[in-house]
Structure formats: C-alpha cells, structure tokens
Amino acid sequence: xxxxxxxxxxxxxxxxxxxxxxxxxxxxxxxxxxxxxxxxxxxxxxxxxxxxxxxxxxxxxxxxxxxxxxxxxxxxxxxxxxxxxxxxxxxxxxxxxxxxxxxxxxxxxxxxxxxxxxxxxxxxxxxxxxxxxxxxxxxxxxxxxxxxxxxxxxxxxxxxxxxxxxxxxxxxxxxxxxxxxxxxxxxxxxxxxxxxxxxxxxxxxxxxxxxxxxxxxxxxxxxxxxxxxxxxxxxxxxxxxxxxxxxxxxxxxxxxxxxxxxxxxxxxxxxxxxxxxxxxxxxxxxxxxxxxxxxxxxxxxxxxxxxxxxxxxxxxxxxxxxxxxxxxxxxxxxxxxxxxxxxxxxxxxxxxxxxxxxxxxxxxxxxxxxxxxxxxxxxxxxxxxxxxxxxxxxxxxxxxxxx
Amino acid sequence: xxxxxxxxxxxxxxxxxxxxxxxxxxxxxxxxxxxxxxxxxxxxxxxxxxxxxxxxxxxxxxxxxxxxxxxxxxxxxxxxxxxxxxxxxxxxxxxxxxxxxxxxxxxxxxxxxxxxxxxxxxxxxxxxxxxxxxxxxxxxxxxxxxxxxxxxxxxxxxxxxxxxxxxxxxxxxxxxxxxxxxxxxxxxxxxxxxxxxxxxxxxxxxxxxxxxxxxxxxxxxxxxxxxxxxxxxxxxxxxxxxxxxxxxxxxxxxxxxxxxxxxxxxxxxxxxxxxxxxxxxxxxxxxxxxxxxxxxxxxxxxxxxxxxxxxxxxxxxxxxxxxxxxxxxxxxxxxxxxxxxxxxxxxxxxxxxxxxxxxxxxxxxxxxxxxxxxxxxxxxxxxxxxxxxxxxxxxxxxxxxxx
Numbered sequence: 001x002x003x004x005x006x007x008x009x010x011x012x013x014x015x016x017x018x019x020x021x022x023x024x025x026x027x028x029x030x031x032x033x034x035x036x037x038x039x040x041x042x043x044x045x046x047x048x049x050x051x052x053x054x055x056x057x058x059x060x061x062x063x064x065x066x067x068x069x070x071x072x073x074x075x076x077x078x079x080x081x082x083x084x085x086x087x088x089x090x091x092x093x094x095x096x097x098x099x100x101x102x103x104x105x106x107x108x109x110x111x112x113x114x115x116x117x118x119x120x121x122x123x124x125x126x127x128x129x130x131x132x133x134x135x136x137x138x139x140x141x142x143x144x145x146x147x148x149x150x151x152x153x154x155x156x157x158x159x160x161x162x163x164x165x166x167x168x169x170x171x172x173x174x175x176x177x178x179x180x181x182x183x184x185x186x187x188x189x190x191x192x193x194x195x196x197x198x199x200x201x202x203x204x205x206x207x208x209x210x211x212x213x214x215x216x217x218x219x220x221x222x223x224x225x226x227x228x229x230x231x232x233x234x235x236x237x238x239x240x241x242x243x244x245x246x247x248x249x250x251x252x253x254x255x256x257x258x259x260x261x262x263x264x265x266x267x268x269x270x271x272x273x274x275x276x277x278x279x280x281x282x283x284x285x286x287x288x289x290x291x292x293x294x295x296x297x298x299x300x301x302x303x304x305x306x307x308x309x310x311x312x313x314x315x316x317x318x319x320x321x322x323x324x325x326x327x328x329x330x331x332x333x334x335x336x337x338x339x340x341x342x343x344x345x346x347x348x349x350x351x352x353x354x355x356x357x358x359x360x361x362x363x364x365x366x367x368x369x370x371x372x373x374x375x376x377x378x379x380x381x382x383x384x385x386x387x388x389x390x391x392x393x394x395x396x397x398x399x400x401x402x403x
Numbered sequence: 404x405x406x407x408x409x410x411x412x413x414x415x416x417x418x419x420x421x422x423x424x425x426x427x428x429x430x431x432x433x434x435x436x437x438x439x440x441x442x443x444x445x446x447x448x449x450x451x452x453x454x455x456x457x458x459x460x461x462x463x464x465x466x467x468x469x470x471x472x473x474x475x476x477x478x479x480x481x482x483x484x485x486x487x488x489x490x491x492x493x494x495x496x497x498x499x500x501x502x503x504x505x506x507x508x509x510x511x512x513x514x515x516x517x518x519x520x521x522x523x524x525x526x527x528x529x530x531x532x533x534x535x536x537x538x539x540x541x542x543x544x545x546x547x548x549x550x551x552x553x554x555x556x557x558x559x560x561x562x563x564x565x566x567x568x569x570x571x572x573x574x575x576x577x578x579x580x581x582x583x584x585x586x587x588x589x590x591x592x593x594x595x596x597x598x599x600x601x602x603x604x605x606x607x608x609x610x611x612x613x614x615x616x617x618x619x620x621x622x623x624x625x626x627x628x629x630x631x632x633x634x635x636x637x638x639x640x641x642x643x644x645x646x647x648x649x650x651x652x653x654x655x656x657x658x659x660x661x662x663x664x665x666x667x668x669x670x671x672x673x674x675x676x677x678x679x680x681x682x683x684x685x686x687x688x689x690x691x692x693x694x695x696x697x698x699x700x701x702x703x704x705x706x707x708x709x710x711x712x713x714x715x716x717x718x719x720x721x722x723x724x725x726x727x728x729x730x731x732x733x734x735x736x737x738x739x740x741x742x743x744x745x746x747x748x749x750x751x752x753x754x755x756x757x758x759x760x761x762x763x764x765x766x767x768x769x770x771x772x773x774x775x776x777x778x779x780x781x782x783x784x785x786x787x788x789x790x791x792x793x794x795x796x797x798x799x800x801x802x803x804x805x806x
Contacts, residue, residue, distance in 0.1 A: 008763040015766065042804060044785055045792030049805025062805065069806055343763050347803055349796035350765070372438075372767045372781045381783035 001057070001247075001290060002315070003050065004297030004340030006352035006371055010305045018300075018308035018342065019353065019370035026320035027355075027369045030332060034357025036366040037379025039387060041338050045349040050297070053337030053347075054250045056384035060227055067152070068222035074143040075249030077135045083226035086150045086181065088218035091158060092117065092140045094211040099166045101159055105140045107211030113201045117213055118142050120199055121192050130184045134216075144218050146184065151177035152223035154185060159217075166215065185218065192216045229255030230288070230388075234397045241279050242292035243270050251290050259289075268295040268311055272318035280324040287395075300340035308342060331358035331394055334369065335387065351381060361394055404460070404650075404693060405718065406453065407700030407743030409755035409774055413708045421703075421711035421745065422756065422773035429723035430758075430772045433735060437760025439769040440782025442790060444741050448752040453700075456740030456750075457653045461693075462791035463630055470555070471625030477546040478652030480538045486629035489553045489584065491621035494561060495520065495543045497614040502569045504562055508543045510614030516604045520616055521545050523602055524595050533587045537619075547621050549587065554580035555626035557588060562620075569618065588621065595619045632658030633691070633791075637800045644682050645695035646673050654693050662692075671698040671714055675721035683727040690798075703743035711745060734761035734797055737772065738790065754784060764797055 005019065013021040040046070041053045042062060051072040052062040070087035081087065092114055094103040109117075118136035126132060131147035153172040159165065169185040171178035193215055196202055202212040230236050232255070239259045240251035243266025248258050261278035263271025272293070279291045293315060299308035336352035353374035355366075364378035375381070382390070392398050408422065416424040443449070444456045445465060454475040455465040473490035484490065495517055497506040512520075521539035529535060534550040556575040562568065572588040574581035596618055599605060605615040633639045635658075642662045643654035646669025651661045664681035666674025675696070682694045696718060702711035728735075738757035741750050756777035758769075767781035778784070785793070795801050 009766060017765065038781070038783065043792070044789040045794070045796040045801060047796060047801055047803045049803055052805030066805060072806065341763065341799075344799055346799065348799070349792065349801055371765050375767065375781040375783060376779065381785075 001292045002296045002312075002334065002336050003292065003294045004300050004338055004347065005336030006339030006350055007300060007305065007308065008339070008341050008343055008348070008350065010342050013305050013309060017371050018296075018305045018312060020372065021305075022309040022312040022316070024312055024316040024369065026316045026323070027334060028367060030334065030357040031355045031369040031374070032367040033363060034355055035362045035364045035379050036353070036355045036369070036374040036377025037382055038351035038371070038375045039335055039354045039382050039384055040349075040351045041384040043383070044351070047347045047349040048338050049347065050246060050337055051250065053384070054247065057335065057337055057387055058230075058250070058254055059233070059385055059388035060254070061385050065225050065227060067225055068220055070143070070220045070222035071224045072246065072250070073137065074135070074145050075253065076244070076246035077137045077143050078245040078249070079133060079135055079143065079145055080249070081145065081224045081253060082147065083224055084147070084150075085224045086146045086152045086221055087224065088144045089220045090134070090142045090144050090216050090218045092142070092213035093215045093217045094213065095166060095215040101162055101164060101166060101215070101217070103211045104158070104162055104217065106213035107205075109140050109205075109211075109213050111136070111139055113205070114140055114142070114213065116201050117196060117199060120195055121216070124188065124191055124195075127184045127188045127191070128180075130180075132188060140213070142216070144216070146181065149177055150181045150184070151175055152221040153178040154182045154221050156219035156221075157185065157189060157217050158219040160219070166217070189216055189218075224253070227254050231255050234392045236287050236392070236397060238288040238290065239282055239286045240290045240292065241275055241282065242266065242294075244292075244294055247292040247294075256290060257286075266294040268298055268307065270295060272314055273322060276318050276322035280322055280326070283326040283330075296336070297340050300342045301345050303342055303345045305342035329359040331356065331361060331391065333387070333391055351375075354379065354382070354387065356391065356394065404695045405699045405715075405737065405739050406695065406697045407703050407741055407750065408739030409742030409753050410703060410708065410711065411742070411744050411746055411751070411753065413745050416708050416712060420774050421699075421708045421715060423775065424708075425712040425715040425719070427715055427719040427772065429719045429726070430737060431770060433737065433760040434758045434772040434777070435770040436766060437758055438765045438767045438782050439756070439758045439772070439777040439780025440785055441754035441774070441778045442738055442757045442785050442787055443752075443754045444787040446786070447754070450750045450752040451741050452750065453649060453740060454653065456787070457650065459787035460738065460740055460790055461633075461653070461657055462636070462788055463657065464788050468628050468630060470628055471623055473546070473623045473625035474627045475649065475653070476540065477538070477548050478656065479647070479649035480540050480546050481648040481652070482536060482538055482546065482548055483652070484548065484627045484656065485550065486627055487550070487553075488627045489549045489555045489624055490627070491547045492623045493537070493545045493547050493619050493621045495545070495616035496618045496620045497616065498569060498618040504565055504567055504569060504618070504620070506614045507561070507563075507565055507620065509616035510608075512543050512608075512614070512616050514539070514542055516608070517543055517545070517616065519604050520599060520602060523598055524619070527591065527594055527598075530587045530591045530594070531583075533583075535591060543616070545619070547619070549584065552580050553584045553587070554578055555624040556581040557585045557624050559622035559624075560588065560592060560620050561622040563622070569620070592619055592621075627656070630657050634658050637795045639690050639795070639800065640688075641691040641693065642685055642689045643693045643695065644678055644685065645669065645697075647695075647697055650695040650697075659693060660689075669697040671701055671710065673698060675717055676725060679721050679725035683725055683729070686729040686733075699739070700743050703745045704748050706745055706748045708745035732762040734759060734764060734794065736790070736794055754778075757782065757785070757790065759794065759797065
C-alpha cells in the first residue's frame with residue numbers, strides 16, 4: 001500500500017506523474033507479469049482521507065462503517081479501540097470563572113506541557129462505571145475514549161468559537177446510553193477542570209502571564225463500529241507492517257496482528273529494506289501481509305513530485321533487493337489508498353493504479369505501473385471495496401455464492 | 404455537450420460512426436492531450452431522453468430526481484419551474500355536449516389557431532389561491548403549470564382514447580393537497596371550456612365544419628423536485644449557453660445562469676462561431692460554462708449520418724477558431740447526453756465518448772475522440788452521474804470524505 005501514490009502530471013516532471021517519471025523496473029516487471037487496472041477508492045471524483053480510503057480498500061464500505069474523525073484520531077494516537085467505544089477529538093482551552101471559553105487552544109500550548117497535563121488527567125480511569133482513556137497527540141490536541149454502555153449521540157462540548165460558554169454535553173437522542181454518556185462526560189470534564197486548575201504546568205503558565213489550559217473541550221463523538229474481521233470473512237491469518245499508528249490501528253481493528261519492522265517511521269527516511277525484509281519474513285508465519293509505506297503521500301503533500309518519484313525509485317530497489325516469496329503460490333498486489341496531487345498538496349478523487357501479479361493471476365498487455373498504463377489492463381476500473389474480494393478469490397479463499 | 408453524439412456504424416460511412424468518419428483534428432488534439440473514456444448516461448443499454456440524460460450527466464440521478472414528462476415539457480416551453488410546481492402535458496380536444504371526447508387532438512388544430520386559444524386561456528391566472536400558467540408548444544399541444552399548495556398525485560383528465568368521457572381529475576392519495584389539486588384542476592378546465600366554446604377561433608372552425616378545440620385534456624402530472632444547486636454542491640458560478648429552451652431550462656433549474664449567444668437556434672444552421680465565442684467570453688465571468696449543441700442529435704433523428712459527420716466537422720472548426728482559454732488552469736470536457744442511432748433515428752443505450760483535457764489532467768494514449776478509441780482511455784467506463792464529480796475534483800472543488 002503506497003499511500004497517496006496516484007498523482008497528476010506536473011511541469012517539474014515534464015508533464016508526467018511521479019509514477020510515470022520514476023525508474024521502477026522491478027515494479028514494472030510485476031505489472032508485466034500480472035494484471036493491471038485502476039481503482040476508485042470510494043467513487044469517481046470523490047477525494048478520500050487515509051482513514052476512509054483504507055477502510056474501503058480493506059473491503060469495508062466507509063459510507064456504512066466510517067465512524068467519523070474521533071475514533072480514527074484515537075487509533076492514530078495508538079489507542080486500540082474496541083467495537084462500541086466512543087471517541088472524541090479534544091482541545092485544551094482557557095476558560096474564565098464564568099465557564100466562558102476565552103481561548104479554544106489555550107495559547108497553542110506546546111506538546112511537552114500538554115503531554116504533562118494529559119499524563120495527570122489519565123489518572124482518572126473511570127466515571128460511574130464508564131472506562132475513560134485520554135491520550136495526547138500534538139500541541140493542544142488529544143483524544144478521549146469512553147468504554148462501556150455509552151453512545152456517540154452526544155453534543156460537542158467545544159463551542160467552536162472563542163468567547164462563548166462551554167457547551168456542556170447534551171444527549172442527541174432519547175436513549176438511556178446517550179443520557180448517561182452526557183452525564184458522565186460533564187462529570188469527567190469537571191474532574192479534569194479541578195486537576196488542571198491546580199496543575200504545576202498551569203501555575204507556571206499563569207505566573208508567566210500565559211493562557212492556562214484549564215479545560216478540555218471534546219468534539220466529534222464517534223462510535224467504533226463492529227467491523228467483521230478479515231479472518232471471519234476469509235479465514236485468514238493476517239498482519240500489518242506500518243510506520244504510523246493510524247495504519248497499524250485500522251488494520252488491527254479488522255483483525256490483523258501488528259508486526260514491527262525496525263526503523264519503520266512512516267516518513268520519507270523510513271528503513272525500506274527493513275520493511276520489505278520484515279514483510280517477506282512474516283510471510284512464513286502469516287497468509288497475508290499488509291505493508292504500508294507513507295512517504296509517497298508525504299512528498300505529494302509537500303508539493304514535491306520529484307521527491308515522490310525518487311522515493312518510488314527507492315521503494316522499487318528495496319522491493320527488488322528483498323523480494324523473497326515464501327512459496328510458488330505467492331501473489332503480490334500494489335496500489336494506493338487515494339491520489340495525492342503534487343500540484344495542490346491535497347488528496348483528490350482521481351483513481352489509483354493497481355497491479356496483481358503471481359500464482360494463477362491472468363497476464364495482460366500492460367508493462368508499466370502508473371495512472372495511465374494500468375488503466376488499459378485486464379482489470380479495468382474497480383471500486384476500492386472490491387479489491388479484497390478479488391485478491392482473496394485469486395488466493396482461492398472466497399466462498400461460492402450459489403451452487 | 405454534443406447532443407446525441409454517440410452513434411452506430413452505418414454503410415453510408417463505410418461502416419464507421421459519424422465521429423469516426425468526421426475530420427475533427429482539433430477535438431482529436433484535445434483527446435491526445437488529455438484523458439478519455441466512455442459514459443453510460445444512466446446504465447449500460449438504457450436509452451435515455453434529453454431530459455433524463457442531462458439530469459444524469461449534470462450529476463442528478465434521474466431515478467431519484469426525474470419528475471416525468473410534464474415538468475420537462477414545461478421547461479422546454481420556456482417556463483421557469485420552481486421546486487414544488489406541478490406541470491401537465493395537455494392536448495386540445497373536441498368534446499360533445501355529454502362531455503365525451505370525440506377527437507383527442509381537435510382535428511390536429513394548427514399551431515397558429517391553438518396559440519390564439521392559449522393566449523385567451525392564459526388570462527386565467529389563479530383558481531382558489533393556486534397560481535395557473537398555460538403555454539402553447541406545438542399544434543394541439545400545450546403545457547399547464549399549477550403553483551401553490553398542490554400535488555402531482557392527481558389522475559389524468561385525458562381518457563387517452565376517443566369516444567370516452569372526460570376523466571375528471573381524482574386525487575391519487577389521501578393528502579389535502581391532492582384533493583385540492585383535483586378540485587382546482589376540474590374548476591379550471593370548466594373555466595377553460597367556457598372561454599373556448601365562445602372563442603372566435605372555434606366559432607370560425609365550427610362554421611367551416613372543422614373539429615372545435617373546446618376542451619383541454621391535461622395528463623402526466625409531475626412535481627418539480629428540489630434539485631440541490633451546483634453552487635451548493637461545488638461553490639460554483641455556472642452558466643449555460645444553448646439554443647433550445649429545454650437545455651437552458653434544465654441547467655437553470657440546477658442553478659446555472661442563462662447566457663444568450665446571438666444566432667444560437669438549437670438547429671443544424673445555428674451560429675457555431677457565436678456559441679463558442681460567447682462561451683469563451685463568458686469564462687471570464689463564470690467558473691463553469693455548459694455549452695449545448697443540438698444539431699448532432701437532429702441529424703441522427705433524420706437518419707442522416709453524413710450530415711451528422713459534416714456538422715461535427717463544422718463544430719471542430721468553430722471550436723478551434725474561437726478557442727481562447729481564460730487562464731492556464733483551464734479544463735475542457737466534451738461528451739454527449741446519449742447515443743442517437745442514425746440507423747433508426749432513435750435514442751439508444753450505447754455509451755457515449757468523453758474527453759477531459761487541461762490543467763492537471765492525466766494524459767493517456769488515446770488520440771481520437773469517438774465511440775471506440777475513447778473507450779481505451781484512462782477513464783475507462785463511467786456512469787453519467789459520476790462525470791460532474793470527476794470534473795469538479797479535477798478543478799479541486801470537491802470536499803474530502805474522511806481525514
């Protein structure tokens with residue numbers, strides 16, 4: 001999985017995309033030996049996030065299963081969410097004595113101080129039988145997870161603008177769980193407030209005339225859905241290798257074990273040799289390895305198509321150098337979760353190329369892996385949610401519909 | 404938008420389609436510089452009308468949004484329909500003293516006389532608080548529009564056969580609006596009857612022994628749906644340039660302004676130079692111009708593939724002569740709303756070619772724009788409803804789903 005691998009042509013690359021411009025003989029060889037196509041992660045012209053894109057390409061329709069930002073932010077922070085958990089994104093904020101939010105970002109408090117505050121808050125483990133987890137992410141941001149008989153039908157506590165009062169949580173439906181969640185949340189935030197008011201970090205900030213971080217403002221409640229596991233769908237022992245927590249988390253949520261590759265960072269300077277070597281080693285113990293490489297997306301977000309092309313060449317070399325299939329019955333698939341345009345630095349809705357190569361896979365006339373050549377392959381244009389079925393069927397792991 | 408541009412091969416063109424046979428170097432150059440594909444306006448093998456085809460290609464699923472013939476006939480007659488308006492197609496008919504329809508088309512009364520009759524009928528502006536509009540179209544046909552608290556759940560007044568009694572309107576559901584609409588409609592038609600019986604046109608016809616047009620028979624009630632505007636979907640300032648009222652009307656209904664091109668007639672003798680020049684001028688003031696050209700469809704309805712090919716060559720020349728993009732970040736799309744077969748003169752369900760060319764658009768290996776070459780392009784085969792998303796995404800105007 002080459003994150004954000006699809007792109008648009010750019011002048012820097014003489015009107016080519018990074019994939020078209022890169023020298024990737026090994027990957028092109030796989031394209032030549034297999035079948036090719038393009039994938040709309042969700043639908044033509046619909047730009048997706050890494051979260052919705054991954055859900056879809058793992059076979060889970062995000063229009064049905066995507067629980068919103070909160071849960072995926074928590075997964076990205078390394079929280080192992082369970083089905084039913086309700087997660088929120090949170091800001092540290094400054095509030096005055098009348099509960100009016102005077103600064104939604106607490107003077108953009110730095111990661112170090114915010115981390116210390118969250119560490120103290122995380123001592124609150126439970127409110128009225130509901131399990132509580134809070135985890136710092138970056139700067140004034142953190143994630144809050146409630147586990148138990150809770151609901152995501154609660155209003156945002158964040159008023160979304162400065163100089164408005166704290167919007168204490170209200171239930172958004174008539175259910176017992178929503179009412180209870182709002183009560184627990186309000187009680188928890190008052191507890192947090194007490195801890196924060198007297199916290200050494202805030203005493204120091206107050207002394208220095210800085211905005212204090214004396215309130216936590218949750219928003220975007222989302223409930224983690226019950227995703228049927230890959231194992232239940234395909235009887236598959238699967239694992240994920242990735243640098244960034246989000247991808248490990250999503251894959252773990254659908255039942256993959258996490259295999260750590262030394263030096264995998266989720267950046268352009270990740271240890272690609274380690275990742276490929278770890279992947280091929282793991283194929284001795286698992287049926288399916290999901291190997292995620294983030295740098296392609298990062299370079300495009302930086303509007304740097306040349307670096308994206310060069311990184312693709314490094315991937316090609318590392319893949320080739322470490323290529324070591326565990327058996328003759330090996331199938332490899334290469335694709336992306338979405339297009340990231342090096343022109344704008346944004347995710348866009350263009351389709352991404354896909355290749356599948358190996359045992360029992362049809363061989364078409366395509367000899368290069370990119371946005372244009374792959375589209376002429378025998379796979380045509382597919383939806384993201386179809387890919388896992390196609391792969392599992394090639395591995396003879398699907399069940400017949402009908403007799 | 405080249406109306407009915409898709410076609411089937413014919414002997415007259417040595418087994419080629421009009422697009423394959425035409426010399427269209429400019430359009431082929433755009434194909435070569437961009438990406439290509441084919442579109443099923445609604446679904447493979449489903450022939451669509453100009454109304455349903457346009458709705459779909461503008462991004463509105465006609466299975467969800469198409470209100471039937473009445474409203475689109477009214478739009479085609481130049482009535483600016485609002486959401487909620489109920490429209491009917493109508494015939495002038497001859498009825499006897501017992502309300503039996505003796506001629507459903509009033510002796511196929513000519514356009515001139517029928518126009519005079521409708522002019523008198525149009526003086527009735529309101530019945531019981533419901534606003535009434537009637538507009539003549541052609542020969543014995545006109546459209547009737549009711550505006551207010553009305554419903555389209557009313558039965559046809561037209562008995563659909565001669566020698567049956569007038570089928571006075573009945574509500575088709577239990578709603579207050581349906582009951583009221585039936586009452587208003589019956590009251591209105593009796594008013595019309597009075598005006599028609601004593602109208603000079605009918606006195607003259609009676610004197611000449613011709614069938615009198617003493618009744619209006621509405622049918623096909625349809626309620627104009629609330630179509631979310633292009634602006635609300637994509638934050639887009641858009642305009643339409645077209646000869647025929649139907650296309651201006653449909654585009655106006657989804658929020659496009661109407662820009663008039665001098666000499667645009669919606670026929671084979673339209674002023675193509677004026678239309679292209681007006682379009683490129685308008686691109687200085689609008690984000691998106693929808694340019695509609697009708698002649699391709701007309702020639703195919705006349706079963707004249709040679710004229711269709713020649714008209715395509717004229718389009719190519721006019722497009723080339725007036726091509727004047729407003730900026731480097733210009734994107735052009737060429738497609739059709741459906742296939743019109745020059746063999747049968749009918750709309751058919753074959754896919755239509757599509758090309759998109761310009762800033763940030765992938766460049767594939769296709770070098771000709773037609774039903775066969777375009778199908779080998781990087782876009783593959785899309786549904787009509789996907790096209791606007793694809794275009795708006797290429798213009799970076801779509802919103803990300805997920806994070």
